[in-house]
Amino acid sequence: MKPAHSAAVVLFGLTALGLAAPPAWAQVDPDPMVAGQRVSISDGRQCASGRGAWASSTLFGSVVLRPGERGMGAQARVAEGAGPGRYPVTIHCASGGESFTESVTVRDARVEGVNAAQAAGGLALLALAAGAAFWLRRTVGGRS
Template sequence: MKPAHSAVVALLGLTVLGLAAPTAAARVEPDPVVAGQRVSISDGGQCARDGAARVSSRLFGPVVLRPGEGGMGARARVAEGAAPGRYPVTIHCASGGASFTETVTVRDGRVEGLNAAQAAGGLALLALAAGAAFWLRRTVGGRS
């Protein structure tokens, strides 16, 4: 068999295996996170909607998932004292159901937000844009 034919057969085989493999069901977004940040947890539609799916993790303790758009989901806050590292988050479907695990990365830092310096900078840019628009309007209108 020619090398090109072998490569095509290998690629087709890998494609079939990739399509047949189960997709990861546990989802935590965003990832990575920082201590104190709120996250969304979802089962990716893998658990029965009428079951009592729950989540276990050292990041936020036990959480119960509720039916929502795309499956069972919940929101939780990462513990304030969570040290940087990788943490498993496991979703347990109703009794006797499957379990799915995802690893979430906690990075060093703080929850992103808008501070006073950023707000002042934004207002300064807005004032500059308003001044430039006023000046251009006067210049184009022939009143220079």
């Protein structure tokens, strides 16, 4: 089989799997998150708004969902002691109604970006480069 044909078969298979997968009903934003962070939880408009719903997880306990723009939703704070890993979040629609579960990711609490020491080091390198450029300009220009 030619490589183009193989690629087309693989692409078609992945598309079919994607279309066959059930929609994500429990929505937690942001995902991934860190311990102590505030998150938004939504049912993705799957529960009847007049009947009530709640979300439960070891990350934040049980939270009552209220009608909102994206269906039933609420705010919750991820437990401070939550370690990195995957956690289930279950949405329960009304008493005896449908329930569905999604997994969310908690990352290590390290903040990505630069810290104060890295910023100071970068500024020192920038100052050193500016000084070297000034010195080279004066030397090459014949004014030593």
